[in-house]
Amino acid sequence: MTASKLYILDTNVLLHDPKCLYEFKEQDIAIPMTVLEELDDIKDRKKNVAAEARVAIRAIDDIISTARDASQITKGVQIKLEGKDRPIKLGHLSIFPDHELTSRQGFLPDERNKDNKIINCALHLQATYPHRQVILVTKDINMRLKALGAGLQRVEDYRTDQLVSDIELLPAGHKHMEKPFWEGVEQVDSFQEDGKTYHRVDRALLPDTYPNEFIYDDSKDFAARTVSVSEDKVTLLDLGYEHLMQQSCWGIQPINLQQAFAMQALLDPDIDLSILLGAAGSGKTLIALACALEMVIEERRYNKIIVTRSTPPVAEDIGFLPGTEEEKMTPWLSSINDNLEAMHENDERPQSSVKYAIEKANIQFKSLNFIRGRSIQNAIVLIDESQNLTPQQLKTILTRCGKNTKMVCLGNLAQIDSNYLTALTSGLTYIVERFRGFEGSASIHFEGIFRSRLAEYAEEQL
Numbered sequence: 433m434t435a436s437k438l439y440i441l442d443t444n445v446l447l448h449d450p451k452c453l454y455e456f457k458e459q460d461i462a463i464p465m466t467v468l469e470e471l472d473d474i475k476d477r478k479k480n481v482a483a484e485a486r487v488a489i490r491a492i493d494d495i496i497s498t499a500r501d502a503s504q505i506t507k508g509v510q511i512k513l514e515g516k517d518r519p520i521k522l523g524h525l526s527i528f529p530d531h532e533l534t535s536r537q538g539f540l541p542d543e544r545n546k547d548n549k550i551i552n553c554a555l556h557l558q559a560t561y562p563h564r565q566v567i568l569v570t571k572d573i574n575m576r577l578k579a580l581g582a583g584l585q586r587v588e589d590y591r592t593d594q595l596v597s598d599i600e601l602l603p604a605g606h607k608h609m610e611k612p613f614w615e616g617v618e619q620v621d622s623f624q625e626d627g628k629t630y631h632r633v634d635r636a637l638l639p640d641t642y643p644n645e646f647i648y649d650d651s652k653d654f655a656a657r658t659v660s661v662s663e664d665k666v667t668l669l670d671l672g673y674e675h676l677m678q679q680s681c682w683g684i685q686p687i688n689l690q691q692a693f694a695m696q697a698l699l700d701p702d703i704d705l706s707i708l709l710g711a712a713g714s715g716k717t718l719i720a721l722a723c724a725l726e727m728v729i730e731e732r733r734y735n736k737i738i739v740t741r742s743t744p745p746v747a748e749d750i751g752f753l754p755g756t757e758e759e760k761m762t763p764w765l766s767s768i769n770d771n772l773e774a775m776h777e778n779d780e781r782p783q784s785s786v787k788y789a790i791e792k793a794n795i796q797f798k799s800l801n802f803i804r805g806r807s808i809q810n811a812i813v814l815i816d817e818s819q820n821l822t823p824q825q826l827k828t829i830l831t832r833c834g835k836n837t838k839m840v841c842l843g844n845l846a847q848i849d850s851n852y853l854t855a856l857t858s859g860l861t862y863i864v865e866r867f868r869g870f871e872g873s874a875s876i877h878f879e880g881i882f883r884s885r886l887a888e889y890a891e892e893q894l
Contacts, residue, residue: 435458435459435460435523435524436459436564437459437564437565437567438460438462438557438561438565439456439461439462440461440462440463440528440553440554440566440567441569442467442550442569443470443474443546443550444570444572445569445570445571445590446467446488447474447485447488447822448571448590448824448853448857449590449592449822449823449824450487450488450491450824451487451491452590453491453492453525454522455592457522457523458522460508460523460524460525460526461524461525462528462553462557463492463525463526464527464530464550465527465529465530466530466546466553467550468489468492468527469546470546471485471488472489481822481825483828484822484824484825492525495512496509496527498510498512505526506527508523508525508526509525509526510522510524511523511524511525528553530549531549533549533553533556539556539582540582547572547578548578550570551568551575554566554568554579554584555582555583555584566584566585566586567586567587567588568584568586568588570587576588590857591856591857602861602864602865602877603642603864603868603875604876604877605644605645605646605874605876606645606646606648606689606693606876606877607638607641607646607648609647609648609654610649612650612651612654613637613647613648613651614654616637617633619633620632620633628669628670629669630659630668630669631656631667631668631670632665633666633668634664634665635665635666637666638658638666641658641661641666642658642869643659643660643870643871644657644658644697644871644874644875645657645658646658646671646689646693646696646876651673652673652674653673654673655670655672655676656668656670656671657669657693657874659871660871671696673689676689676692676695679695679696679699681695681719681722681723682722682723682725682726682729682730683722683775684718684719684775687715687880690714690876690877690878691719691878693874694706694708694876694878695719695722695723697874697876698720698723698724698838699723699727700874702871702872703838703874704833704837704838704839704873705838705839705867705870705872705874706838706839706840706841706873706874706875706876707841707843707860707863707864707873707875707876708720708841708842708843708876708878709844709860709875710878711844711846711878712844712881712887713881713888713891714878714879714880714881715878715882716842716844716878717814721737721771721772721814722775724737724812724814724840725737725789727812727838728792728794729789729792729793733836734811734836734837734838736793736795736810736811737793738811738812739768739795739796739797739813739814739816740797740799740803740815740816741800741815741816741817741818767816768814768816769786772786772790773786775789776789800825800829803828806832807832807834808832808833808834808837809834809835809836809837810835810836810837811837811838812837812840813829813832813837813839814842815840815841816842816843817842817847817849818841818842818859819843819844819845819847819855819858819859820843820849820853820858821858821859821860822850822853822859823859823862823863826841826862827859830863841863843858843860845860845861
């Protein structure tokens with residue numbers, strides 16, 4: 433039986449999720465030759481998507497290699513997904529020779545443009561199979577508009593890995609109680625353990641809470657963190673409002689409660705992953721760096737600080753910059769140096785203090801290209817600008833976490849630079865939602881902008 437739908441995949445879909453070939457169930461997939469050429473062009477470059485291109489090529493090869501002859505590749509090869517007992521048969525995958533298409537009425541001009549070639553391929557298949565739904569799948573918004581304008585009836589974004597329908601649905605990591613918390617508590621079981629105070633209350637008071645969500649009210653007395661959730665009970669760790677606001681790391685104190693929550697999560701040895709989201713100037717990098725310096729230099733809990741970030745142009749440009757890997761990465765990690773300078777601006781010799789901190793904390797600037805394959809131990813890893821990473825890329829980094837290592841993801845979903853990511857499909861959004869129920873992670877959304885009056889106004893008005 434012929435599948436009712438035929439999906440044509442753009443290159444950016446395969447780069448975003450190299451395993452997407454198995455996500456279209458019993459429907460058929462066509463990959464234009466132009467897409468294979470683009471993957472081939474990307475796979476050997478020093479891009480942070482080169483590995484995804486190679487994985488996608490291998491996935492296509494695994495399916496196509498079962499073809500009996502060349503003609504079957506054009507017609508379609510059965511996609512099989514390994515099951516528990518036997519392989520599960522999905523749709524068919526075909527390679528379409530779009531280079532054979534010639535200019536005709538209704539096609540987009542300038543066939544040297546690769547996007548136009550892929551759209552023309554979809555238009556041709558739509559005309560060839562009028563009784564089937566031919567759907568172009570791309571993460572490029574402009575390409576979707578061009579395809580619709582050219583007469584393609586169905587164009588879609590790839591949303592299989594999208595976990596939330598609205599960015600507002602993402603957990604903030606902290607919950608404000610409109611009424612004083614203790615007023616609504618009829619029964620509580622309080623106990624102490626390892627010098628900390630815990631409260632076990634009915635889950636009905638906090639029905640939607642999850643591990644490591646911070647709870648507070650306006651009383652400036654109550655502040656707690658959800659430690660565990662059972663069917664009928666919630667266990668809270670009492671943090672104390674005053675104690676939270678009096679925390680200090682490397683001379684930096686929190687300005688508001690969200691910063692205090694982040695500092696508490698970063699310093700807690702039981703939390704392996706801290707995710708800090710917020711607008712530019714909200715203090716994410718400053719708080720993360722201050723806590724990292726405190727834990728490495730003062731507390732000696734870790735041996736080093738590794739700083740990395742998503743650098744869309746770096747992959748092509750980094751090789752042409754002079755010096756070692758750290759020196760090549762320095763221009764892209766200037767935000768770290770800016771924050772180090774801000775911490776030591778009142779010192780007698782600020783530059784000497786910054787140099788001391790970098791050497792004493794063993795701060796290493798690493799490119800994402802060199803993170804793959806490593807096992808990072810006894811370190812705190814700061815992943816800056818993580819909103820520009822795909823879910824697969826963030827998975828690659830987080831799975832590098834070895835013994836006694838803490839991961840910190842910093843990002844602003846309003847500042848995505850990637851060509852094929854949106855706030856809903858960003859890897860940062862993905863891990864915030866995926867790690868919501870994990871007791872070893874905490875996510876905090878920062879509020880307020882403290883960089884300057886101008887920065888605050890610009891964030892609100894522009």
